[in-house]
Amino acid sequence: MNTLLEVKNLKVRYGNIEALHGISFKVDEGEIVTLIGANGAGKSTTLLSICRLPPPEAPRVIEGDILYKGQSILNVPPHKIVSDLNMALVPEGRRIFGNLTVDENLKLATYARTDGSEAVDRDFERVFTLFPRLAERRKQRSESLSGGEQQMLALGRALMSKCSFIMLDEPSMGLAPLLMYDMFRTLKVLNQEGMTILLIEQNANLALRFAHRGYVLDTGEIVAQGSSEELLADPEVKKAYLGG
Amino acid sequence: MEFFQHVLNALQFGSFYALIALGYTLVYGVLRLINFAHGDIFMVGAYIAYFVAVLLLGGEGMSGLGVSPGVALAITVPATMILTSLVGVTLERTMYRPLRRKGADRLYVVITALMAGLMLENGNLALLGASRKSFPELLHKVIWTFGNVSVTNLKVIVVVAAIVVFVLLEFIVSKTKIGMAMRGISYDKFAIPLMGIPLDTIIVFTFILGSSMAGLAGILYAMSYPILEPYMGALIGWKAFIAAVVGGIGDIRGAIVGGFLLGFIEIGVVAVFPSTLRDLFAFSVLLGILWLKPTGLFGVAQTTKI
Numbered sequence: 300m301n302t303l304l305e306v307k308n309l310k311v312r313y314g315n316i317e318a319l320h321g322i323s324f325k326v327d328e329g330e331i332v333t334l335i336g337a338n339g340a341g342k343s344t345t346l347l348s349i350c351r352l353p354p355p356e357a358p359r360v361i362e363g364d365i366l367y368k369g370q371s372i373l374n375v376p377p378h379k380i381v382s383d384l385n386m387a388l389v390p391e392g393r394r395i396f397g398n399l400t401v402d403e404n405l406k407l408a409t410y411a412r413t414d415g416s417e418a419v420d421r422d423f424e425r426v427f428t429l430f431p432r433l434a435e436r437r438k439q440r441s442e443s444l445s446g447g448e449q450q451m452l453a454l455g456r457a458l459m460s461k462c463s464f465i466m467l468d469e470p471s472m473g474l475a476p477l478l479m480y481d482m483f484r485t486l487k488v489l490n491q492e493g494m495t496i497l498l499i500e501q502n503a504n505l506a507l508r509f510a511h512r513g514y515v516l517d518t519g520e521i522v523a524q525g526s527s528e529e530l531l532a533d534p535e536v537k538k539a540y541l542g543g
Numbered sequence: 544m545e546f547f548q549h550v551l552n553a554l555q556f557g558s559f560y561a562l563i564a565l566g567y568t569l570v571y572g573v574l575r576l577i578n579f580a581h582g583d584i585f586m587v588g589a590y591i592a593y594f595v596a597v598l599l600l601g602g603e604g605m606s607g608l609g610v611s612p613g614v615a616l617a618i619t620v621p622a623t624m625i626l627t628s629l630v631g632v633t634l635e636r637t638m639y640r641p642l643r644r645k646g647a648d649r650l651y652v653v654i655t656a657l658m659a660g661l662m663l664e665n666g667n668l669a670l671l672g673a674s675r676k677s678f679p680e681l682l683h684k685v686i687w688t689f690g691n692v693s694v695t696n697l698k699v700i701v702v703v704a705a706i707v708v709f710v711l712l713e714f715i716v717s718k719t720k721i722g723m724a725m726r727g728i729s730y731d732k733f734a735i736p737l738m739g740i741p742l743d744t745i746i747v748f749t750f751i752l753g754s755s756m757a758g759l760a761g762i763l764y765a766m767s768y769p770i771l772e773p774y775m776g777a778l779i780g781w782k783a784f785i786a787a788v789v790g791g792i793g794d795i796r797g798a799i800v801g802g803f804l805l806g807f808i809e810i811g812v813v814a815v816f817p818s819t820l821r822d823l824f825a826f827s828v829l830l831g832i833l834w835l836k837p838t839g840l841f842g843v844a845q846t847t848k849i
Contacts, residue, residue, distance in 0.1 A: 378742070410720055411740065
């Protein structure tokens with residue numbers, strides 16, 4: 300297995316507050332890896348550091364490195380992380396463009412693609428096959444979608460950007476259980492087609508049942524790691540994150 | 544008959560306001576920034592047009608290149624729009640972008656815009672002195688008379704230009720990918736880079752659009768009222784800004800409607816009352832509109848604009 304993403308001894312600061320105290324983890328090609336942990340453990344900070352979003356959102360990396368396919372990406376501008384490296388982030392709260400239609404949201408994600416309209420059309424087909432609900436609502440303003448549909452759109456948008464690596468920040472948040480399982484089933488299908496996935500979840504039980512491996516983050520440090528089976532069986536993890 | 548004459552004048556003035564208001568509204572829609580330097584970019588546009596025209600036609604002690612007025616006009620319009628947009632982009636890159644990078648509060652960016660405008664006015668004063676410039680004649684005046692109503696070719700050009708610009712902008716913003724990105728930014732700036740879109744490129748494009756419209760307004764205004772002075776952009780800039788707000792700032796149709804509305808109110812007041820009452824009455828009416836609809840005619844509270 301080739302290592303796709305490697306985070307090495309990452310220390311990150313928001314203003315004067317150190318949010319990550321030197322964390323290390325890696326994601327191999329074709330894997331599903333999850334970062335679990337309580338609210339405020341630094342999970343979202345980790346993703347924002349990888350994507351290097353512009354201030355004021357961006358946490359500042361003060362030490363360590365982030366490698367993608369062996370290359371440091373600390374100096375790659377945020378939009379190039381998506382357009383050149385084919386990574387995608389489905390951010391917390393989905394962040395869809397509510398004033399645009401479903402179609403326009405998906406089209407916008409193809410902004411930097413250079414592989415021609417046929418490939419884009421194929422990806423439209425694929426997104427609408429995965430999420431038929433979106434096809435029914437193509438012309439609708441996306442802020443009128445339900446929470447579940449918005450999450451589909453956020454994932455669909457990531458797929459339209461032609462990514463091979465998706466990072467998801469709390470995709471289950473605010474979803475009814477049925478929709479949540481649907482979403483994870485879709486992610487599983489994508490993974491079987493070759494997509495590498497880094498998943499951040501508060502719902503540790505769900506995340507570990509879905510992922511191959513996991514890391515447990517607690518107040519800016521990684522306190523446990525292992526395969527999902529190991530973590531699910533770990534008495535400490537059980538007690539703290541899996542409800543006994 | 545006098546009525547039609549007033550309508551024509553109102554359309555002409557409304558066109559100037561609308562062209563300038565579009566620049567305010569585009570930049571606000573994308574950056575939530577009121578670019579108070581915009582009126583002065585209009586002034587700079589008029590001066591750029593003046594220098595290009597003098598260079599081509601001669602005048603002010605210069606021999607010029609001796610081209611015919613028709614050719615000079617055909618060169619001056621695009622040259623002015625391009626050079627004026629460079630001025631707008633320079634302001635964005637040297638003044639607004641560094642503040643944005645540091646995550647500065649919007650208040651400081653607005654103050655910077657005010658200062659940038661004052662610097663343009665006073666920079667012009669320092670470089671060119673206080674004397675007014677008279678704009679060379681680029682267009683042979685043709686007057687068509689219908690009964691008591693007279694229309695000049697220039698008036699028709701001004702109104703047609705405003706309408707063409709409006710249609711073009713509507714197309715860009717609603718149909719093209721870059722226009723989609725502009726609307727996207729106005730909703731969520733954070734999510735734009737996640738789509739692989741370079742935020743700064745879209746912002747620069749917005750400034751190019753807004754400033755080139757101001758340049759176009761500058762040259763058309765200078766052709767209509769051929770006396771240029773450094774403060775010519777201040778009052779008309781404020782008026783256009785107010786027109787944009789009354790129309791619903793951030794909305795392209797709002798800028799056009801607000802601009803023409805202000806033109807009609809001003810000319811309407813002057814038609815009935817002494818002209819000294821023009822601005823007092825005009826702004827009272829606009830205030831009344833805001834009183835009834837604080838978000839402006841096309842504005843929607845707190846949602847996305849453009």
